[in-house]
Amino acid sequence: MVRSEEQGARGRKTRSARVPPDDELRWITERAVVDIIPRDEFIEALKSGRALRLKMGFDPSAPDLTLGHAVGLRKLRQLQDLGHTIVVIVGDWTARIGDPSGQSRTRPMLTADQVKANAETYLRQFSKIVDRELTEIRWQSEWFDEFTLTTVVSLAAKFTVAQMLERGDFSERFAARKPIGIHELFYPLLQAYDSVAVEADVEFGGTDQTFNLLVGRQLQPEFGQKPQAVFTVPLLVGTDGVKMSKSQGNYVALNDPPHDMYGKLMSITDQLVGEYFELLTDVPVDELAGIREAVERGGAGARDQKMRLAHEIVSQFHGASAAQQAEEEFRRVFSRGETPEEAHDLRVPFDGAVSIDIDLAELLASAGIAASKSEVRRLVSQGAVEANGVPVEDIRVTVRRETMIRVGRHRFVRVVDSDRTAGAEG
Numbered sequence: 001m002v003r004s005e006e007q008g009a010r011g012r013k014t015r016s017a018r019v020p021p022d023d024e025l026r027w028i029t030e031r032a033v034v035d036i037i038p039r040d041e042f043i044e045a046l047k048s049g050r051a052l053r054l055k056m057g058f059d060p061s062a063p064d065l066t067l068g069h070a071v072g073l074r075k076l077r078q079l080q081d082l083g084h085t086i087v088v089i090v091g092d093w094t095a096r097i098g099d100p101s102g103q104s105r106t107r108p109m110l111t112a113d114q115v116k117a118n119a120e121t122y123l124r125q126f127s128k129i130v131d132r133e134l135t136e137i138r139w140q141s142e143w144f145d146e147f148t149l150t151t152v153v154s155l156a157a158k159f160t161v162a163q164m165l166e167r168g169d170f171s172e173r174f175a176a177r178k179p180i181g182i183h184e185l186f187y188p189l190l191q192a193y194d195s196v197a198v199e200a201d202v203e204f205g206g207t208d209q210t211f212n213l214l215v216g217r218q219l220q221p222e223f224g225q226k227p228q229a230v231f232t233v234p235l236l237v238g239t240d241g242v243k244m245s246k247s248q249g250n251y252v253a254l255n256d257p258p259h260d261m262y263g264k265l266m267s268i269t270d271q272l273v274g275e276y277f278e279l280l281t282d283v284p285v286d287e288l289a290g291i292r293e294a295v296e297r298g299g300a301g302a303r304d305q306k307m308r309l310a311h312e313i314v315s316q317f318h319g320a321s322a323a324q325q326a327e328e329e330f331r332r333v334f335s336r337g338e339t340p341e342e343a344h345d346l347r348v349p350f351d352g353a354v355s356i357d358i359d360l361a362e363l364l365a366s367a368g369i370a371a372s373k374s375e376v377r378r379l380v381s382q383g384a385v386e387a388n389g390v391p392v393e394d395i396r397v398t399v400r401r402e403t404m405i406r407v408g409r410h411r412f413v414r415v416v417d418s419d420r421t422a423g424a425e426g
Helices: 022-030 039-048 067-080 112-126 149-156 168-175 182-198 207-223 258-266 270-280 285-297 299-318 320-336 360-366 373-381
Strands: 035-037 053-058 085-090 135-139 202-206 229-233 344-348 355-359 385-387 396-400 404-407 411-417
Touching (some): 022 039, 035 039, 035 207, 053 067, 053 182, 067 085, 085 112, 085 182, 135 182, 149 182, 182 207, 202 207, 207 229, 258 299, 258 320, 270 285, 270 299, 285 299, 299 320, 344 360, 355 360, 373 385
Parallel strands (some): 085 135, 202 229, 344 411
Antiparallel strands (some): 035 229, 355 396, 385 404
C-alpha cells in the first residue's frame, strides 16, 4: 500500500559514520562525479557523522554488469567504507517495463522468470565491488506486489503527463510522433517510489538517470520524508569510444575471465586510457595528467600505460596474481605471435570430412564468444576476424580441425571436431 503522508520515517536507529578529512572529501565529491544536487547539503550531511542511506537501483534486464556499472558502485564503496549504508534496489518490477532512458523506441517487456535469473547473476557480481555483508538488498516486489489499482492511481495522481514529457527521450519521441507506452510513463514514478519505500537519503546513478532521480527527490516530501540528494556519475563509453552497448560488443563485463578482461582493455582506443584511469582506478589525481601525456606521445609509453590500466582493473576483480598471468599471456600471444593457452574450443561435427563450411555469426554468438550475430558481421566487415592468421571476408568460412579463429584483438577460438576427442586429428 502507498504510504500516507503522515507516516514519514520508520524510526530507524541512528547510526554513525566516519567523517572524512578534507582531502578524502574532495576525492569522494569530485573524482568520477558529474553533479551532486544539492552539493552543499550533501557535504554537510557527510560532515555530520550521521550514517546515510545510499540508494542505487539496478534493472536486471540483462545478465551482466559491466565496467560502466562499476563507476557508480566504486563511489558507493568509498562511502560504505566510511560507515554509510548502501541500499541496492533490485528492479524486479521496473525491469519488466524496461528503462526507457535514452531509448528512441519502446523496449520489450521481460518475463518474471527472465528478470529473476538475471537478478541472481547481478547479485553475485555486486560483491566484486561492494561489501555484500554490509549492503541492504531490497526487491521492488516487497512493496509493489501489494499495490492495488487504487494505490497505483493515487501514486500516478501526484504527477502530470506534462512533467513526464520534460524528460528528453519522451519529449523527442512525442515530437517525432513515435509511440510512448503508458506503462513507460510509470517507470520514473515507480523508481521514485523506491526511494520512499527505503527512505533514501541519497540516490546514485549515471547522467542518463538524472530525470528519474529528481522525480524521487520530488516525491519523497509527499510522504513526509526529506528529499533525497541526487548524485550522478559519468557514463563510461565502450572500448571503441562510442556508447557502451552489448549489441555492439564494446563492453567489458565484471564477470569476464581475467585474460578476456585484460585483452578487451588493451583494445580500447588510446583516447580512452586517461578516462578509464580516472573513472575506474584509484591512481592519484596528480598522475592522471602524466598518463594522458604519455598516451598522446604514443609508442611504447602509450602501450605501457594501457597495460598498467589493464593490470589495475583486472586486479580489482580477479586479484593481482590473475592480472599478472593475464599480462604474461597477453605478452606471449601479442608480442611473440604464439597461440593463446586459453583459446575457447568451438565444437562442431565434421562427420568424417576433412573440412567443413560454418556460419561464424551463428556459431560464435550461440557459443557466447560474441555478443550477437551483428557483432560478428561488423567485425568481419572490418577485417577483424582471422582464420589461421588470414582475414576472413564472409561469415561463411571453410575450416579444418584445429583451425584457430581470432575474433577482434583479444578473443581466440579453436575449432574442434565434436565427433572426436578434443584435439585429435584424422
